[in-house]
Amino acid sequence: MGDKFQLIHDVSPGTTGWTVKVVVAEKFSPRVAQRSPTKYQNLTLMDSEGSTVQATLYGQNITAFQDELLLGKTYLISNALVKETNAEYKAKSGEIQWTISGRTRIRRVEENNSNLLISTYSFTDFEDLPKYMDSNVDISVIGMIIDIKPRRIIQTRFGKECQVQDLVLVNKRFDTVLLTMWETFVDNECKGHTNSEIIDNMISEKHYLTSTPSKLSSKLSVPTAEKDFTEIKNIQGLKTVKQFFWIKGKASVKVLNQTYWYMSCNNCNKISSENYGDIYPCVFCKCTDAKAIPRAKVYMQLTDPTGYINATAIGNPAEYFLQSNAEILMNQTLIPTAASMRLSMDEDEIFYVKAITQELSPECKFEILFIVNPSQIAGDKNKGKAPVEHIGNRFDGEIPSSLLGLNFLESLQLQENNLARFNTGI
DNA sequence: CCCCCCCC
Numbered sequence: 360m361g362d363k364f365q366l367i368h369d370v371s372p373g374t375t376g377w378t379v380k381v382v383v384a385e386k387f388s389p390r391v392a393q394r395s396p397t398k399y400q401n402l403t404l405m406d407s408e409g410s411t412v413q414a415t416l417y418g419q420n421i422t423a424f425q426d427e428l429l430l431g432k433t434y435l436i437s438n439a440l441v442k443e444t445n446a447e448y449k450a451k452s453g454e455i456q457w458t459i460s461g462r463t464r465i466r467r468v469e470e471n472n473s474n475l476l477i478s479t480y481s482f483t484d485f486e487d488l489p490k491y492m493d494s495n496v497d498i499s500v501i502g503m504i505i506d507i508k509p510r511r512i513i514q515t516r517f518g519k520e521c522q523v524q525d526l527v528l529v530n531k532r533f534d535t536v537l538l539t540m541w542e543t544f545v546d547n548e549c550k551g552h553t554n555s556e557i558i559d560n561m562i563s564e565k566h567y568l569t570s571t572p573s574k575l576s577s578k579l580s581v582p583t584a585e586k587d588f589t590e591i592k593n594i595q596g597l598k599t600v601k602q603f604f605w606i607k608g609k610a611s612v613k614v615l616n617q618t619y620w621y622m623s624c625n626n627c628n629k630i631s632s633e634n635y636g637d638i639y640p641c642v643f644c645k646c647t648d649a650k651a652i653p654r655a656k657v658y659m660q661l662t663d664p665t666g667y668i669n670a671t672a673i674g675n676p677a678e679y680f681l682q683s684n685a686e687i688l689m690n691q692t693l694i695p696t697a698a699s700m701r702l703s704m705d706e707d708e709i710f711y712v713k714a715i716t717q718e719l720s721p722e723c724k725f726e727i728l729f730i731v732n733p734s735q736i737a738g739d740k741n742k743g744k745a746p747v748e749h750i751g752n753r754f755d756g757e758i759p760s761s762l763l764g765l766n767f768l769e770s771l772q773l774q775e776n777n778l779a780r781f782n783t784g785i
Numbered sequence: 786c787c788c789c790c791c792c793c
Contacts, residue, residue, distance in 0.1 A: 390792080390793090391792095392791075392792050392793080393792075393793075394792085395791070395792080397790090397791050397792070398791095398792095399791070399792045399793085400792095401792080401793085415791085415792070417790075417791050417792080418790095418791075440790095444792095444793090445792085445793090447793095456792095458790090458791085460790095461788095618788085618789095620788095621787085621788055621789095623787065623788090624787090627786075627787075628786070628787035628788095629786090629787060629788095630787080630788070643787095654787070654788080656787080656788050656789090657788095658788090658789085671788065671789080673787050673788060674787065677788095724789095726787095726788095
């Protein structure tokens with residue numbers, strides 16, 4: 360491994376413009392967090408000097424990067440989120456951890472660094488294993504799996520049931536040992552890799568399935584009667600029963616110093632680590648010729664006479680609210696002023712809002728799916744049945760992308776909401 | 786659909 364790149368210990372929280380060449384030294388199975396539904400996966404990355412750092416992937420990034428960061432392979436990594444591990448979790452604070460996300464740039468390097476990797480381990484010979492019986496010492500062995508026994512349930516001496524599974528390891532001298540996997544290691548490490556399982560995984564992870572916009576959503580009507588709007592006080596600060604609702608009120612930016620855009624994949628809108636205009640293979644949608652383009656986003660406050668909520672808008676509704684576009688927002692270097700974009704509304708507008716309930720928090724997050732100016736529907740002959748073509752900042756009859764973005768489930772939800780309204784006569 | 790963060 361060359362030395363024109365930084366080393367792991369050169370990178371601290373706040374360091375910018377770094378690139379470190381690393382080998383994936385360990386890759387643990389994804390796990391579900393104890394106190395939240397979040398999935399996480401830890402990796403150990405090693406630089407040319409054998410220093411290591413823990414890298415973590417969360418949620419959807421786990422599957423996105425599963426073929427990107429392979430055990431034993433070498434990568435150039437830049438722009439990972441670098442932070443000190445939470446002192447609450449680690450006895451000694453100050454330890455560094457990297458978070459790998461869509462922002463992180465990862466480039467495969469065709470280099471074989473397995474010797475480096477192996478050199479950092481000290482393997483215990485099979486014949487020396489008896490020395491460590493009944494001690495709590497961590498040791499490493501190297502061998503090949505030649506047999507996987509059926510899993511079995513055992514009782515510990517405290518009466519607890521545990522699932523275990525035995526693997527047979529063989530070394531170069533053809534000595535064998537039995538390695539027992541316990542509990543989650545049975546599920547995670549003992550999987551046979553038959554074709555059918557791989558296919559099952561692909562189906563359950565739906566890498567290649569993208570949602571198709573439903574015709575339903577294009578028939579969604581903007582309500583005009585006051586009773587069709589949700590009062591903010593009824594959703595403020597708690598989980599809501601409904602997932603989608605209409606609010607009539609005003610939006611304004613309260614946190615001026617925020618990033619009003621992110622670099623995205625032109626195919627799936629997910630975050631990209633590439634430069635504007637570059638063509639690249641997207642790890643999320645697997646599109647091989649994705650283009651990196653800016654996408655607007657804004658974090659704002661939504662108020663009506665009864666209260667306020669914080670909400671995010673992305674893409675079209677963000678551009679419409681800010682009266683700007685993603686490219687301008689990207690090139691804007693100063694903290695914006697009312698002259699450079701719209702920061703608050705003078706008059707009430709209509710918002711279609713999605714509530715995202717958070718498993719552990721009593722509060723939910725809100726996202727604005729689209730915004731309608733009431734004047735756009737006021738003169739409409741079909742008042743109360745305004746088609747969504749009127750929504751957003753495009754009036755050429757094109758359905759705005761913010762609405763096309765609704766996936767099938769959301770469309771179903773919309774249909775249910777509308778049906779509910781129909782059934783109750785409101 | 787998209788952003789943010791997230792775990793021991």
